[in-house]
Amino acid sequence: KQEVTQIPAALSVPEGENLxxxxxxxxxxxxxLQWFRQDPGKGLTSLLLIQSSQREQTSGRLNASLDKSxxxxxxxxxxxxxxxxxxxxxxxxxxTDKLIFGTGTRLQVFP
Amino acid sequence: xxxxxxxxxxxxxxxxxxxKIECRSLDFQATTMFWYRxxxxxxxxxMATSNEGSKATYEQGVEKDKFLINHAxxxxxxxxxxxxxxxxxSFYICSARDxxxxxxxxxxxxxxxxx
Numbered sequence: 001k002q003e004v005t006q007i008p009a010a011l012s013v014p015e016g017e018n019l020x021x022x023x024x025x026x027x028x029x030x031x032x033l034q035w036f037r038q039d040p041g042k043g044l045t046s047l048l049l050i051q052s053s054q055r056e057q058t059s060g061r062l063n064a065s066l067d068k069s070x071x072x073x074x075x076x077x078x079x080x081x082x083x084x085x086x087x088x089x090x091x092x093x094x095x096t097d098k099l100i101f102g103t104g105t106r107l108q109v110f111p
Numbered sequence: 112x113x114x115x116x117x118x119x120x121x122x123x124x125x126x127x128x129x130x131k132i133e134c135r136s137l138d139f140q141a142t143t144m145f146w147y148r149x150x151x152x153x154x155x156x157x158m159a160t161s162n163e164g165s166k167a168t169y170e171q172g173v174e175k176d177k178f179l180i181n182h183a184x185x186x187x188x189x190x191x192x193x194x195x196x197x198x199x200x201s202f203y204i205c206s207a208r209d210x211x212x213x214x215x216x217x218x219x220x221x222x223x224x225x226x
Binding site for chain 2: 046
């Protein structure tokens with residue numbers, strides 16, 4: 001059974017820091033991995049999608065890497081801003097159309 | 112990009128009544144839609160998968176008769192919480208997948224409170 005874990009569960013940092021959020025999954029047979037952002041009481045916004053054949057994806061200050069063989073993905077946030085404060089979720093697609101979500105990392109960036 | 116509209120964003124209902132939540136794909140045809148439930152400070156739990164024109168597939172432990180899902184068209188799926196009780200209070204989120212794309216687009220969620 002695929003399990004997805006995110007570390008840390010919560011993170012509080014001052015503005016300007018570079019951050020690394022971790023996501024690990026137990027079964028490497030995945031189709032793709034997606035990172036999402038969720039603001040309190042809101043739905044999910046897709047940040048980055050990495051196909052199983054890819055190593056990384058970049059969008060602005062965000063960079064996500066994927067090491068399928070070791071079951072790990074990292075989301076790198078450069079020069080963090082208060083507006084980045086949210087919960088970040090990773091989700092794997094194990095070829096079944098169903099996303100399996102991680103436990104999430106609650107990020108707070110203070111001025 | 113792909114947009115999924117979910118309504119209502121919040122609803123308060125009395126115990127024993129039914130509530131319908133709508134999920135629409137605005138600029139693509141959603142061959143598959145998903146319904147999730149999220150408890151406070153927890154991750155998303157998949158409730159059911161629906162494919163246009165066929166019956167929904169429910170996850171283990173989800174009551175089919177309580178959570179009715181209809182996916183009658185390629186742009187609309189509905190979740191009806193029947194005979195709602197306070198324990199059904201939660202945040203419900205839908206997601207749609209365009210058959211041509213690889214990613215998933217999520218609605219903005221519905222906060223259901225049963226009093």
